[in-house]
Amino acid sequence: MKTVFLTLLFFFVIGMGIGGAEPFARKIDVPEEMLKPTHPAALDAMMTQNSKVPSKEKVGISPYQGAKILFTQQPSNLKMNGKKIEANHMIAMGTIDKTDQVLSFFRTQVADWTYKEVWGTHIFYKGRGEFKLMDESSMVTPHIQIREALPQENPLMPDMKTVIEIYYRP
Numbered sequence: 340m341k342t343v344f345l346t347l348l349f350f351f352v353i354g355m356g357i358g359g360a361e362p363f364a365r366k367i368d369v370p371e372e373m374l375k376p377t378h379p380a381a382l383d384a385m386m387t388q389n390s391k392v393p394s395k396e397k398v399g400i401s402p403y404q405g406a407k408i409l410f411t412q413q414p415s416n417l418k419m420n421g422k423k424i425e426a427n428h429m430i431a432m433g434t435i436d437k438t439d440q441v442l443s444f445f446r447t448q449v450a451d452w453t454y455k456e457v458w459g460t461h462i463f464y465k466g467r468g469e470f471k472l473m474d475e476s477s478m479v480t481p482h483i484q485i486r487e488a489l490p491q492e493n494p495l496m497p498d499m500k501t502v503i504e505i506y507y508r509p
């Protein structure tokens with residue numbers, strides 16, 4: 340009896356270790372009618388539904404409380420200036436909170452990262468080297484981009500005020 344109990348306990352603990360990783364954040368809810376191919380928001384809805392949510396451990400930073408995942412992107416192999424690079428993983432999130440609140444949160448979360456503002460987008464990036472959007476440095480350097488949402492930017496979150504894009508390397 341004791342052996343059976345210990346065996347069950349062992350498999351329970353192992354199972355929790357394998358499948359028990361805490362997801363980074365929740366995806367935005369997708370209404371069933373938006374998944375119909377004829378719906379104007381079908382592409383946004385399918386991108387959200389098909390997104391793979393990584394664990395908090397893989398992303399390496401905490402999510403903004405209350406932000407919802409709009410979609411994720413897996414890394415792709417790119418060729419830039421004749422050099423092969425593997426781009427970052429990406430999580431696009433939205434929140435109804437104002438941009439200043441989100442900035443305040445990330446200023447403490449990634450206090451040792453470098454901050455800069457480019458074209459109205461607030462960027463925190465890991466390290467101290469040069470960082471340029473649309474350059475190899477932005478493809479491989481973990482960073483966070485925060486900006487005000489455009490009116491009606493995403494039909495799944497019509498009241499979204501701030502967009503958060505997290506580029507990470509597990």
